[in-house]
Amino acid sequence: MPLRSDHTYGILSSLLCGLLLFSTLATAQPRYARADSMAHALKGAPLHDLYGLAQQLTLGLTMEEEKFRAIYTWTVQNLKNDTQLYTRTMNARKRLAHQPERLQAWNRRMQPKVWDQLLHKKKTLCTGYAYFLSYLAEQVDITCVPVAGYSRTSKNNVGGAGLVNHHWNAVHLNGVWYLCDPTWSSGLYRLWGKDDFQDPYFLMDPHHFVLTHYPVDTAWLLVEDPRSLQSFLDAPLVYPAGQREGLMPLRPQGFWVR
Incomplete structure (x- = not known):
């Protein structure tokens, strides 16, 4: 049976709309697609020329945030956690x-060893991640500083007096300071030993970041009404899945162990 012209028009219109929708979906790209593709293209690049590596990672990228993302992604996906060094530390x-x-003296003695291990074996721990990211960013004129402080997991800094056990970064992009944690983004803070890029720890909202990170220098909290260290240590623990969804604990604000 022949199709009526209006019926034919309806089918063609539907097909056209479907093709346009498919085209839109097919060409849609994540926010950092270009930057991440640069990082993936240089996977496994050697570390003998860090200035050259930074230039290659950011080639053709014009926005500071994109440049930093390319450097961040490469760092997260190419450095591996050194479990033995982590245990010693x-x-x-x-x-x-x-x-x-004595702890500061021990840290000073270890720093050259950490850097040497990183450059020659691409293995490190949080301090190496933070300082390496900072150095690479500086090669493309992005200010990025390591931040020392307390991090909380199910095994660390839950209540008590607290222990400085971690390094992460603050980065200055387009006139604004942001926080990020390349070690936790790598998925290796649990010593899994595999790539598992945790995107939420890249430029995370400071109000969420402080749920699991508390700097020695409280200026790096980057919030107007900073909480105390003890309230941080005593607060309910927020797991990565919760931070990924942007969850904020309301009550209780602390806990007691009986």
């Missing part, structure tokens, strides 16, 4: 927790 921090001068 945590043991030293616990052993010297009440001897700050």
Whole structure:
């Protein structure tokens, strides 16, 4: 049976709309698609020329945020966690927790070893992630500073007096300071030993970031009404899945162990 002209027009219109919708979906790209593709293209690049690496990662990218994203993604996906060094570091921090001068001296002795291990084996821990990211960003004139402080997981800094156990970064983009954690973004803070890019820790809202990170220098909280260290340590623990969804705990604000 022949189709009526209005019926034919309706079918063609539907097909055209479908094609346009498909075209729109097919060409839609995530916010950082270009930057991430630059990082993926240079996967496994050597570390003998960090200035050259930074220039390659940001080639053709014009926005500061895109440039930093490319450097961040490469750092997260190419550096691996050094489990032995992590264990040694945590043991030293616990052993010297009440001897700050000896702990600082130990840190100074370890810094060259950490950097050497990073450059030659691409293995490191949070300090290496933070300083490496900072150095690469500086090669393209982006201000990025390592931040030392307390991080909370199910095994660390839950109540008690607290232990400085982590490094992350603050980065200055387009006149605004942001926070990020390349170690946690790598998915390796649980020592999984595999790539598992946790995107929420890239330029996370400071009000969410402070649920699991508390800097020694409270200026890096980047919030107008900062909480105290003790309230941070005593607060309910928010897991990565909750932070990924932007959840904020309301009550209780603290907990007690009986």
